[in-house]
Amino acid sequence: MSKKDFDVIVVGAGPAGMAAAYVLAKAGVDVIVIERGKFPGSKNVMGGIFYRKPMDDLIPEFYKEAPIERHIVEQRMWLMDDVSHFSMGIKTQKHNSEPYNCFSVLRAQFDKWFSKKVVEAGALLINETVVTEPIVENGKVVGVRTDRPQGDLYADCVIAADGVQSFLAKSLGLRKKITPNKVALGVKEIIGLSEEQVNDRFGIKDSKEGVTIEITGPFLKGMEGMAWMYTNKNSVSIGIGVIIDDLINHNMNPNDLLESLKNHPSVLPLIEGGETREYLAHVIPEGGYKSVPRMYADGFMVAGDAAMLVDSVHREGSNLAVESGKLAAKTYLEARESGDFSEKTLSRYQEKLEETYVLQDLRYYKNLPELLEEKRYLLTEYPQFLIDAMTEIYTVDGVPKPEKFRKIKGELKSRFGYIGLAKDLYTIWRKLR
């Protein structure tokens, strides 16, 4: 038996790491969380919405005390070109009462709160410390090296929740090299407005209620990406995430892209006059199921973004992080009963995740990243067709409706060809089976 300072070392105080630490501390496990930032959340950027369910299972009714911005009652989806957007969405009062569905949050504040709960539960939190590498003895992870003097720490098990860069999983050879076609850069601004302005502009009655807008389509000029707007209490988060390979190939500067988004005629009225309070950037793992690494080794598990757990179709990530952190902790608790932290025992962690919606959702979309890489036009030409068709239908110009429908049909044929259309539909159907 080698040295041991703690039962478990958790690397990274994001949602995955803190969910793991919370479960462990509550079960009486001696757990340390190591965070490189000044405080948990200081390096983190929210590029989505915080879903209630996994967190609520962990800390019931957390939303009553956590620093959330607004609960989301309306989610809009826009297909946008340079001058138009075609809007779909759902607004429902079913999401306007407790326990709510999801929330807008600001991560620097939310994660800080979460870390307080984790410390209250009994975990030790160390900030301003970088874990530089895993310590491996006889093929087993026995601890981590940090950038502090005499900074080696030993434990039965290390849970790597060190984010998308995940140097730990990489150094253990669990993960392949991440290529720029499998990651997106998200850039974001927090634009300050008054509560009333946010309410009026987004059609909100009560300052507790919030709206999200996701935007894709031909305004991205053939790049694969998604823009978003989320209402906070007295600000709007506006951002755009684009596959890094596409930025490179289009000679595109991410800030220029964000600025043109802000000045789009559909977007501008929602944020005009607001003052930018913060500018942020973060990378999003978009490789999906096929990029998920083996998530365990002897004495080691990987959770959250570090395990590439992002569902980019439904912009879910932090909820998957919480779920994976919880399951990593539960796997540790089971392993502790037999005192066996071998790869074989910890492989139950990935099996558990396969049984939940986390990997089932990602598996469902497993072919999507490649499909969109092969057929970028799916994100441009079909949305453009829809925008044009809707514009035609809503334009009253004396042209009889049958003629309009013939024209739309003609456009469909000339742009895609019926065979091309059938092929695309078949490919999408086959890839999503």
Place this chain on the structure above:
Amino acid sequence: MKKLRIEDKLYLVGYNVDHEYSHLGISDSEACKTCEKKQCTYVCPASVYSWDEKEQKININYDACLECGTCRFACDYITWKYPRGGFGVAYKFG
């Protein structure tokens, strides 16, 4: 809305700059001279990298880094580590 430059926006970001150590580097600066795209100079959201025509090298303004890691995915020659513990970007909102 007035277009904001990256420089304007970086003023809004909180940093704890490490004056002794750069966490960014380039493993082979010769490679930059023949690099056609020099993508690091435009994909970085903080404009950390700029091409110095006179010196024929990339200048790295590491204290503006937002630690997203885009550059390390965009170029294999960029050596990227986390800043030392406690240093670097510190978001207020996130």
